[in-house]
Amino acid sequence: MTETPLLELRGIDKRFGPVQVLHDVALTARAGEVTALVGDNGAGKSTLVKCIGGIHPVDAGEYLFEGRPVQVHSPRDAAALGVEIVYQDLALCDNLDIVQNMFLGREKRRGLVLDDATMEEMAAATLKSLSVRTVKSLRQKVSSLSGGQRQTVAIAKAVLWNSKLVVLDEPTAALGVAQTAQVLELVRRLADNGLAVVLISHNMNDVFAVADRIAALHLGRTAAQVRASDVTHAQVVELITAGRSGDLGLQDTSKGAAA
Amino acid sequence: MTALASEQPEQPGKTEQPGKNGTSERTGEPEKTARPTGPGLAELGRGYLDRIRAGELGSLPAVAGLVVLCVFFSLLRPVFLSNLNFANLLTQSAGSIAIAMGLVFVLLLGEIDLSAGYASGVCAAVLAILLTNHGWPWYGAVAAALLTGAVIGLLLGTLVAKVGIPSFVVTLAAFLGFQGVVLMLLKEGTNVSIKDPTVLAIANNNLSPVLGWLLLAGCAVGYAALQVRRSRDRSRRGLAGTPPVLLAVRIGAVVVLGAVAVDLLNQERSRNVLVSSLKGVPLVVPVIGALLLLGTFTLQRTNFGLHVYAVGGSPEAARRAGINVAFIRIAAFVICSCLAAVGGVIAASRGNSVDPNTGGSNVLLLAVGSAVIGGTSLFGGRGRVVDAVLGGLVVAVIQNGMGLMGYSSGVKYAVTGSVLLVAAGVDAMSRRRTAQR
Structure with a gap:
């Protein structure tokens, strides 16, 4: 792997008042790959995602995008780079239809008037590029969609803007078996289309189903970032719970905590 | 107006039953999104029925209520159907419809403006004082009244959006405050009469019969052209559009309903033609019509309107x-108070004067009732400007019809209150139904 990763974080520190949430965290995400970000509750996954998305500025560390160091201070900066984050609560308007939700805040206009036809075409093209077949009409309201379909709309919204990195925060947490499979298929397709995908998940089955690499956080530190094919299910669970697994992970956690 | 109401079946969305998602999603036919073809009439009808079953009633209860009430009253009191009464109905309801249109914007955000009635009173008082006491020309005075409305809206909106006081409390305080302002402006309750012929014309004059027909023809042609152009554009791009049959029915309905109304209003309705002739479309009808078009355009076709719906649906999203x-919230309050000012001008014109009761008593509740009865949700995110017109007509028909039947004001208020309660109940239940999925 000699090519530069799309996103590379090095030595990220983040503290909220007296609480240091992230210590010296590193994470890389490559185009065309799904990088799973795993860790127990409170390991710092959400904070790290918010740092990537520009919601929380980092206290220290390097944020490299396409090999160049960049400053991300706001969600707008992140969006300008091509970073889109799909949060767990999706943030869709139930009373609007699929097209309106996908373009919300960035509507296409012809003069004063909304250009509905163009937006519908673009939305249809995006969904088609993701091979989404589950949505019958683009003009149906989001309130009439199932959980999996909503997730699909939220992901399609993130992809619509020629984004390069899509971060998904537990996209399958609230879904049934069939819908989970569908969303995972969609996640895989995003990577196959050449995007870098960071997938946060608690579910090892999901992680091994789609991820190329796995980054494990343990108490705010990077335990390990490994290829999914190089580790077993049990090793990843150990990395999550203990921060180490044999040769992998934080070798001396007591020394690490003191440092 | 009724044609705008029938925009409902336009979106050919077939609501999916949640239960069968698991299977249908896996085996979904790829053709559906890949090449959207125009849905058949049957499919459109089924989609509409599905939406109604899902609790999205839209304007259906208001239209049905309007038809039932009209049949009921005209059977019991044939005079209800007379030309004179029809024209009266329209002029009676105009002021409260204008206020209700403004309230739709605020209700869409899930907020409320309890002060809209007295805000219209303040604006009417400003109008009357400038016209009568200071001798301003009508355009200056009307502009000042509208400006007063805008300032009131800016104040209320800023308190709600920036300071963060619940709109219920802000406007309840303003309700009392504006009542006081009206009293102060009118020097403790004197009645300021209005003599300016232009302002009086708004609610009291009629278009000449020829002008009425011309106006209808213009509206019909414009409406048809817009609908056909939009449909052509969509089908050229291969997007699912409205089938031509439905389009023709919709345009036909506008023309027929409009023609019947204009024809009725163009007939002589003076009791004694020798004393004075009274015929033609009341001037308030095109005034309300223009506001309806402007409001509908703003909400449905501009990104400002879309953002109003978005904030009403989920402020966080x-x-x-x-x-x-915050800007959307403030703007909605400004629009609401400006339309309240229009309502105040219409009320002042209709009453030939302004007194401390202008915009008071039941004006606000009837306006809120109009919007809700028309199908605008009190929970925000759902509603259209045409709801205010339909609901306003329902309220006016109840008031007018019960008056003709000789019921006292007490009974009229009680019945109107019950109808509002029923409408709010329907709103709450349909919301629960949509939330259940």
């Missing part, structure tokens, strides 16, 4: 999408 939520 709107904020994350980069929408300036």
Whole structure:
């Protein structure tokens, strides 16, 4: 792997008042790959995602995008780079239809008037590029969609803007078996289309189903970032719970905590 | 107006039953999204029925109520159907419809403006004082009244959006405050009469019969052209559009209903033609019509309107999408108070004067009732400007019909209150139904 990763974080520190949430965290995400970000509750996954998305500025560390160091201070900066984050609560308007939700805040206009036809075409093209077949009409309201379909709309919204990195925060947490499979298929397709995908998940089955690499956080530190094919299910669970697994992970956690 | 109401079946969305998602999603036919073809009439009808079953009633209860009430009253009191009464109905309801149109914007955000009635009173008082006491020309006075409305809206909106006081409390305080302002402006309750012929014309004059027909023809042609152009554009791009049959029915309905109304209004309705002739479309009808078009355009076709719906549906989602939520809130209050000012001008014109009761007593509740009865949700995110017109007509028919039947004001208020309660109940239940999925 000699090519530069799309996103590379090095030595990220983040503290909220007296609480240091992230210590010296590193994470890389490559185009065309799904990088799973795993860790127990409170390991710092959400904070790290918010740092990537520009919601929380980092206290220290390097944020490299396409090999160049960049400053991300706001969600707008992140969006300008091509970073889109799909949060767990999706943030869709139930009373609007699929097209309106996908373009919300960035509507296409012809003069004063909304250009509905163009937006519908673009939305249809995006969904088609993701091979989404589950949505019958683009003009149906989001309130009439199932959980999996909503997730699909939220992901399609993130992809619509020629984004390069899509971060998904537990996209399958609230879904049934069939819908989970569908969303995972969609996640895989995003990577196959050449995007870098960071997938946060608690579910090892999901992680091994789609991820190329796995980054494990343990108490705010990077335990390990490994290829999914190089580790077993049990090793990843150990990395999550203990921060180490044999040769992998934080070798001396007591020394690490003191440092 | 009724044609705008029938925009409902336009979106050919077939609501999916949640239960069968698991299977249908896996085996979904790829053709559906890949090449959207125009849905058949049957499919459109089924989609509409599905939406109604899902609790999205839209304007259906208001239209049905209007038809039932009209049949009921005309059977019991044939005079209800007379030309004179029809024209009266329209002029009676105009002021409260204008206020209700403004309230739709605020209700869409899930907020309320309890002070809209007295805000219209303040604006009417400003109008009357400038016209009568200071001798301003009508355009200056009307502009000042509208400006007063805008300032009131800016104040209320800022208190709600920036300071963060619940709109219920802000406007309840303003309700009392504006009542006081009206009293102060009118020097403790004197009655200021209005003599300016232009202002009086708004609610009291009629278009000449020829002008009425011309106006209808213009509206019909414009409406048809817009609908056909939009449908052509969509089908050229291969997007699912409205089938031509439905389009023709919709345009036909506008023309027929409009023609019947204009014909009725153009007939002589003076009791004694020798004393004075009274015929033609009341001037308030095109005034309300223009406001309806402007409001509908703003809400349905501009991104401002879309953002109003978005903030009403989910303020958090709107904020994350980069929408300036505070600006949308303030703007909605400004629009509401400006339309209240229009309502005040119409009320002043109709009453030939302004007194401390202008915009008081039941004006606000009838206006809120109009919007809700028309199908605008009190929970925000759902509603259209045409709801205010339909609901306003329902309220006016109840008031007018019961008056003709000789019921006292007490009974009329009680019945109107019950109808509002029923409408709010329907709103709450349909919301529960949509939330259940």
